[in-house]
Amino acid sequence: MSKTYSNKVYNPITLKSSNIEKLKAYFNTYKITLESNDPRMLKSAGTKLYSYIENVSENKVSSIALPTDNIKIYSPFKSPHVNKKSREQLTTAVYRNLYTFKSDFTNNKAFFKAIHMLDELYVNVTITVKLQHTK
Structure with missing residues (x-):
């Protein structure tokens, strides 16, 4: 018979500080993903996050613009009876950015409070926010 193992997913914001200190030795890379429907809002949140991490961390922060997902185009009629060819096109999309950096924070609680x-x-x-173990 095969055994089933449950993978625990840790939410860093809800972790206690004592558990974070124990996990800090193992997980040493942060991957922060930002998602939004508005690219301007995503950019302003990304610049604030980037500047905060640059001030607190000594290691280099890499930011990657991930591909845009869930592009949907809607074409509602302006007037359903008369001008059928007159349509407006509305689009929705999900924009994403990924920020990765090595953790060297002395105060993890302040970092998660800022997040x-x-x-x-x-x-x-x-x-x-995802924690990852790298060698």
């Missing part, structure tokens, strides 16, 4: 404040400041931007 949480950034999440509250930009309502339309979804922030995902």
Whole structure:
């Protein structure tokens, strides 16, 4: 019989500081993904995050613009009876940026508090923080 293993997913914002210190030795790379429908809002949130990380961390931060997903085009009629060929096209898209950097924070609690404040400041931007182990 095969055993099933459950993978635990840790949400860094809800972790206790004592657990973060234990995990800090193993997980040493942060991957922060920002997602938004508005590219201007995404850019302003990204610049704030980038400047904060540059001030706090000594390591280099790499930012990558990920491909745009979920591009949907809607074509509603302006007037359904008379001018059928007269249509407007509306588009929706999901824009994403990825920020990666090595962790050398002395105060992880302040870092996660800043991430949480950034999440509250930009309502339309979804922030995902992942910890990764690299050699």
